[in-house]
Amino acid sequence: MHDLRLGVIGAGQRSTLAATAHRPGRGCRITAVCDTDPAALTRLPAERTFTDYRDLLESDVDAVLVATPDDTHAEIAVAALRAGKTVYLEKPLAITIDDCDEVLRTAAETGTRLYLGHNMRHMGVVRLMREVVARGEIGVPKTIWVRHFVGRGGEYYFKDWHADRRRTTGLLLQKAAHDIDVIHWLAGGYTERVSAFGDLMVYGDLDRRPPGTPPAEGWLREWPWPPESSTGLHHRIDVEDVSVMNMRLDNGVIAAYQQCHFSPDYWRNYTVIGTRGRLENLGDGPGSVVRVWNSGQSAYREPDATYRVPEAAGGHGGADEAIIEEFLRFARHGGPTDTSPVAARMSVAAGYLATLSLRDGGTPFDVPPLDAATLRYFMPEKLSD
Numbered sequence: 372m373h374d375l376r377l378g379v380i381g382a383g384q385r386s387t388l389a390a391t392a393h394r395p396g397r398g399c400r401i402t403a404v405c406d407t408d409p410a411a412l413t414r415l416p417a418e419r420t421f422t423d424y425r426d427l428l429e430s431d432v433d434a435v436l437v438a439t440p441d442d443t444h445a446e447i448a449v450a451a452l453r454a455g456k457t458v459y460l461e462k463p464l465a466i467t468i469d470d471c472d473e474v475l476r477t478a479a480e481t482g483t484r485l486y487l488g489h490n491m492r493h494m495g496v497v498r499l500m501r502e503v504v505a506r507g508e509i510g511v512p513k514t515i516w517v518r519h520f521v522g523r524g525g526e527y528y529f530k531d532w533h534a535d536r537r538r539t540t541g542l543l544l545q546k547a548a549h550d551i552d553v554i555h556w557l558a559g560g561y562t563e564r565v566s567a568f569g570d571l572m573v574y575g576d577l578d579r580r581p582p583g584t585p586p587a588e589g590w591l592r593e594w595p596w597p598p599e600s601s602t603g604l605h606h607r608i609d610v611e612d613v614s615v616m617n618m619r620l621d622n623g624v625i626a627a628y629q630q631c632h633f634s635p636d637y638w639r640n641y642t643v644i645g646t647r648g649r650l651e652n653l654g655d656g657p658g659s660v661v662r663v664w665n666s667g668q669s670a671y672r673e674p675d676a677t678y679r680v681p682e683a684a685g686g687h688g689g690a691d692e693a694i695i696e697e698f699l700r701f702a703r704h705g706g707p708t709d710t711s712p713v714a715a716r717m718s719v720a721a722g723y724l725a726t727l728s729l730r731d732g733g734t735p736f737d738v739p740p741l742d743a744a745t746l747r748y749f750m751p752e753k754l755s756d
């Protein structure tokens with residue numbers, strides 16, 4: 372079995388994921404890297420380097436891993452699919468619904484394999500919650516609430532392109548694309564209607580850098596506290612640092628997602644309440660716990676069951692290793708995967724419309740369906756009759 376020849380497009384912070392895929396002689400090796408910033412090209416091993424992704428697509432790579440800023444995903448993914456390259460595309464699929472649909476339509480038209488980097492589906496805590504739900508321990512899920520505490524948000528998201536809504540739509544979509552997807556996965560449905568509120572509360576009035584200047588030395592290694600003491604933010608900041616989103620799913624489940632970028636701690640707290648109990652995670656990495664209450668009603672009490680998230684090594688609590696394993700199998704053999712291009716589109720659609728809602732006084736929006744032909748290509752069982 373020869374190694375899959377992998378081309379990496381975008382070698383920034385997320386190049387750690389691509390490095391996981393580099394295993395010469397064991398099924399995959401990075402043969403080409405492309406980044407518009409020549410300084411980034413040394414971050415990964417490669418036989419050839421490019422600064423224009425179109426040149427990389429003309430090379431003999433079998434597959435590409437796209438980890439460029441969100442606003443470039445659709446253009447690069449469409450070109451790669453048209454070039455017949457299997458695509459691993461980082462989340463979010465794109466920053467608008469139209470762009471998502473174009474990527475999916477292109478995969479369907481060309482028959483090229485498309486895989487979405489929703490690594491949270493491979494996180495131990497998410498898989499554990501899903502198992503608890505699947506075992507029926509809380510009955511039928513009816514409502515899901517997610518609190519997303521984005522500690523260090525000022526450093527991670529307000530010092531570069533993330534802070535510019537033209538490049539992300541907004542941080543609600545950027546960050547929650549993961550969690551909306553997990554909500555959909557746990558609930559077994561997709562959002563059909565959303566509304567949201569949000570604001571820029573802390574990072575709008577702080578010191579900014581002039582356009583074209585890089586973040587200061589020590590960026591992403593030092594963590595100013597309190598958040599208002601952060602300096603050298605991106606020159607353009609027009610995204611929200613607090614957002615609160617409500618969803619109604621197509622199976623009747625009601626869900627809520629809340630995000631704050633100046634929280635001291637960085638983790639996600641999920642609560643799923645079903646007809647026979649409630650689960651909640653405390654901590655979201657290996658060794659954290661999922662608690663279940665399902666033996667009767669009372670005031671606050673110790674849980675009826677506590678499950679521990681398994682130990683796992685590697686990025687995002689082992690999820691990065693696991694998702695690369697799944698991608699490499701899919702690239703070689705196709706077949707079903709835990710991540711889903713259609714689900715990725717549905718999470719972006721909900722996050723996109725929630726962002727429009729919070730910028731429009733909380734107006735509710737309905738999520739438009741994916742066109743039937745594209746849906747049939749990805750999920751023939753959904754439209755079999």
Ligand SMILES: NC(=O)c1ccc[n+]([C@@H]2O[C@H](COP(=O)([O-])OP(=O)(O)OC[C@H]3O[C@@H](n4cnc5c(N)ncnc54)[C@H](O)[C@@H]3O)[C@@H](O)[C@H]2O)c1
Pocket residue numbers: 380381382383384385386405406407408411422424438439440441443461462463488489490531687
């Ligand atoms: N799944 C996850 O857990 C996870 C975690 C972090 C980031 N991400 C996603 O990964 C992507 C990259 O994020 P990042 O933090 O590495 O960003 P980054 O800014 O650190 O890196 C992006 C890189 O892409 C390069 N680039 C920009 N435009 C390009 C183009 N047209 N062609 C080639 N290279 C180009 C930049 O020079 C930079 O080196 C984003 O879409 C982000 O949402 C996912």
